[in-house]
Amino acid sequence: MVDVAFQQGSVASVRSTSKRSGLRTALKRKSTVAFLMTLPLILLVSILVLYPALYSLHLATLNKAMSRFVGLGNFEFLFKRETFWLVVRQSCIFAISAVIFKALIGFIVAHFVHNVPAKGQRKWRGMLLVPWVIPPAMSTLAWLWLFDPSYSAFNYTLSFFGIGPIPWTGDAYWARFSVILVNVWYGAPFFMIMYLAALKSVPEQLYEAAAIDGANWWQRIWYVTLPMMRNIIAITTLFSLIVTFANFDIVRILTSGGPLDHTHIFATWAFRVGIEGNDIPLGASVSLFMVPILAIAAIFILRDVSKRGNEA
């Protein structure tokens, strides 16, 4: 039907009118087809993401046997427990310091990679991204072995410098440090790759203009690089904040929350309470505390994404 209309007239004005006449039927068909094409996606998201998210709100209001409605009882119980506040504090320390270090290291390394001649960049980038490629559960095992109390390869090396033996996962403060270190190791390459892509998109002329105006390297970074990269920095940081805040694998394998709950974060504690401790409602309440931070980060990301969508 449509192609008959097009064969009739090759002039532009005819084309527009014929398009309009066929529009109504086409739209009808098109929207049905489009709906069918997105239906599996809609079903998946609503049944396996949105419904469970709401279901956990419901679960959080039940008692341990899930037979009785207790309202905010689980939350009251949590607020009275010292471990809960420990977990809140540790989650914030963990997420914020890990993201800051990941962003800093990523930024610095991206600059170094950007500095070296183009043909060598591929090789460096390839090596530096390896931590991100290895499944975190597997690489954390290697870290656990590197941190082993009696055979630690780090302590072996450090002993030559007279430092030593460090209780990597045995002492509360060192355990927190180790967990953050592994997370930084795992996540920094992602920042590096994102920042490298952003650096490459900064037009060379801007640096030339800055150099002509006599800007030193610091001014070039502060007035040219950072403003040009602002969007990517914001999105990457917020995204990483979500992922780090919800992290499970690294803490679970490295310390499983110990020593004495001093490295538990929301995800690992929710697992301990909800699955291992068989108190599903309490576990659901614990994990719900991630929502506010996730929501705030998501709102900011969305604002940036839609802003860029409008620019394009």
Place this chain on the structure above:
Amino acid sequence: MTTMAIDKGAPTRKVKHGSMSRDRAWALRWSYFFLTLFAIFSLVPPIYMLITSLKSSAEISAATNPWWVFHPTLSNYVELLTSNQFLTFFRNSALVSIFVVTITMLISVPAAFALARMRFWGSATLATGVFLTYLIPDSLLFIPLFKMFAVIGDWTGIQLINKWYVLLFIYPTLTVPFCTWIMIGYFASIPKELDEAAIIDGASWFQTLTRIFIPVALPGLIAATIFAFTVSWAQFLYPLVFTTSTDQLVLPVGIITTLIKGDVFNWGQIMTGALLGAAPPLIIYAFLMDYYIAGLTAGATKG
């Protein structure tokens, strides 16, 4: 013009020029120095995995220099690759990943096509919604999902928990939103004239998708496939929650729950298992690095 400029301030200019190229050379040297440091930091754990995997347990417990293999042996590899249990983990992981990649592509490619090209009521909201779903982490959903599947088991008698194929329902929640999102970006970048021409020639929407969009956006498709594969291969929390019997476990959980027995750590085997578990993503990365990186950056730079 340039000569004039040099004539004007000959001494200072010349010195400045010389110092600048010297600065460049030093900056380059420092770059290489720090890059080497960071590369060492990045590669120590995987290299240490390899070193330990080549040691016998006698050598490990002898506490000799941990960074060197004095009596290399492949016994750890032989032992793992001939153990039925380990091969079962590998098979489960491979099956789950392959099925999840297929399911993901079947759901997200048509959806991305519809959202990118066929504007319909609510399509923009839906695209944003897909992106938001991607931001909902697994650690928020594992408890309600676990309870949901338990309830389904009670109601219908279909026991899905503790079967490896329950993961086929759950993993797509991690892969589909992101794959749809980056495919929307790739599809949106295809010039409109292309599909208009196809429609004019009488192609149906389905033909436009399979004959034009999929071939043209093939790099994006490969990137999305790699993403879906690596995510489902590496996922740890869901299999830990949903599967417990040893014949249903996938590789990451299997290694951690079976090779670590109580307080006895057989580190040679654990490292071998970890290395074998890390191998498929690493091999894919080694051969398809550009696609891998394209998929990684697409989420933020496209869209």
